[in-house]
Amino acid sequence: MRLPGTRYQEHGWEQVRKLLGQCSLAAFARIDPMLLLEPGRDAGLTEYVDAVAELLGRRGSLGAAPGNSYGDTAHELALTLVYELQARPADWAALCSAVASEHARISAFWAAPGGDAPLRKKFNDLYAVLRDKVDSDNYQAACGRPCSPNRIYAYRMLDTAYGEVARLFASWREHRGQVGAILGRTLDAEPIEARQLRSIAGCRPEWIMRWSETLEAFGGAPGPLHTRSKRFASLKDNPGKIGAMLREIGEYEALSSNQDRDWLQDASDAGAWLDDYWRVLGESESGSTPGPDQILEAQQEELDLADAGEELPAPPAEPLTLLDASLAERVSLPPRYLEMAAAAQERGSWAMRMMAEESLPVRLAVYLKLLGPFDDSYPSDWLDPATGELPTMQQFALLDGVSLPTLRKRRDAAIAKLGASAGVSAAGMEEENRWT
Known part of the structure; x- marks a missing residue:
């Protein structure tokens, strides 16, 4: 447990x-x-x-x-x-x-x-x-x-009781009388409950109570809920409390069912990613491809030039279209969302230039994929006022006037283009973003 x-x-x-x-x-x-x-x-x-x-x-x-x-x-x-x-x-x-x-x-x-x-x-x-x-x-x-320690003991008793009920259900033919008493009916064929019981979360509290009740007749000693002991006094005749505790055990069991194996896999993936990272840096030193640090340096140079008064290429004009009332209601966003989000883009940024041909919803969908629904770098005008996060893919699809699969395809193509421009494969970039 x-x-x-x-x-x-x-x-x-x-x-x-x-x-x-x-x-x-x-x-x-x-x-x-x-x-x-x-x-x-x-x-x-x-x-x-x-x-x-x-x-x-x-x-x-x-x-x-x-x-x-x-x-x-x-x-x-x-x-x-x-x-x-x-x-x-x-x-x-x-x-x-x-x-x-x-x-x-x-x-x-x-x-x-x-x-x-x-x-x-x-x-x-x-x-x-x-x-x-x-x-x-x-x-x-x-x-x-x-x-309390006694409550931990009660959790363990219920987990043990579920194990016994599951064992009896699995061999119901050999324990037909006791299983019938637990289910409250005479058994002429395999009970459907025996096939449906897959985890402690699916165990009904009345089965635990009847299992305890049947132990004296079928096992020779009273069950834990039918002794004079006060240890389980709060559970006796309280199916609601038993059910809540069974569900809690089952929910955490489902939550932790990977038993940390995913983290071990992630550790292995992290090692492989670092090996690939150093390989890319090594290639960048020989001049074959620009490494991540060189890309950052180039971006910093652009900022320095901008501070010195150098002219940068002007960003493509965004259509400042107001959302009509019906669309604004469907996407649950302000009518001026597209206009304000477009104005909030960083002028002359490398990412914006690489995605110049893409619509604004596609660009924001790329950020949603790579950085998640919220990041400290996002301008407030990009965020949905109702959630404080980027809009969902469904909202972006409605804003772009395309289906959700089409938006995903355009987003993935933009990510691949960014990856290729940075000198790494799209797959490598996606792996990198898993760890940033």
Whole structure:
């Protein structure tokens, strides 16, 4: 399960838990466990953290195992949680209290045969609570809304419940009675819900509630929403809240479904683009093509000449056509938009000269493609007053009196012309603009 800001809620937690359990037992082979029995003393915490941090660095293959789908390893997550424990002495005090209670019942239980099992369980419980505290804090920071550790636990329960419902639906023949009880009808054929359930976002809250209700009859123990525990009290008989939490998990799951693979691809593309950039610069030094820096220098020379009073070629006159009332209403732009946008163009600019034969909507469509709907360099008269951004391609097409595909074709041709004039291919220019 992935939620904003969380790092410990995925299947990799099992590797983190095993790593912390092993290193905790090994740490107490070095230090005196009696330190845990002394009330109000934090020396044991410092020694424990130092010992575990050192031991974690020696757990090669187990530590290198994936801890989550964000790329964190089990070692990184475990080490972060150990240092987090050092910042939360109250959690360490709770562990000491649990060990003291067990010691009062069975003196030095950790030294008895099999005594490492109850000691390890206490550390497992410690870190299970701590991970939800850490993730709930990070969730609040990411989303800006309250989230308790118990709510994180409830998210995880619902995610697990969805997994069980999906498993039952997938093997409905073997679980015909329970699936029928969950759906609220007798099954004579494969239920359409079994084919439609593709993600947690499509899971209905009543299915979760009925699944919990059927567990005692089909599994031998009450479901999480049908016990006397108060942990899920806010979800019992509250399908609206369950549905909202299921949707939130599903929406973030869809949002992050690429699991950062797109960023890895972008990193590779960036390396390839830089290689191509240096190749172009190398060719420019030999005089074969003008490099990007030389183009900028030429533009600066034009500005210097303009400041010195040199005459520059006059820009082509733009037709100062007022939009008729019906067209202005269709495009949702002021009637004088074309006149004002044309007047706001930078006189004598290189880009304007290269696109002199294109209509104003085509030129602005080029900027929309290369720089996006808003850039600090855009004159205010280019922007749609309603959005504060450039008009859309549909608006430009209406302004130019052409279809949207035709406008796209003319825009792409203008971009190719700009690219060719700069000494790079149109494809190379598009790639460059992805990273600027």
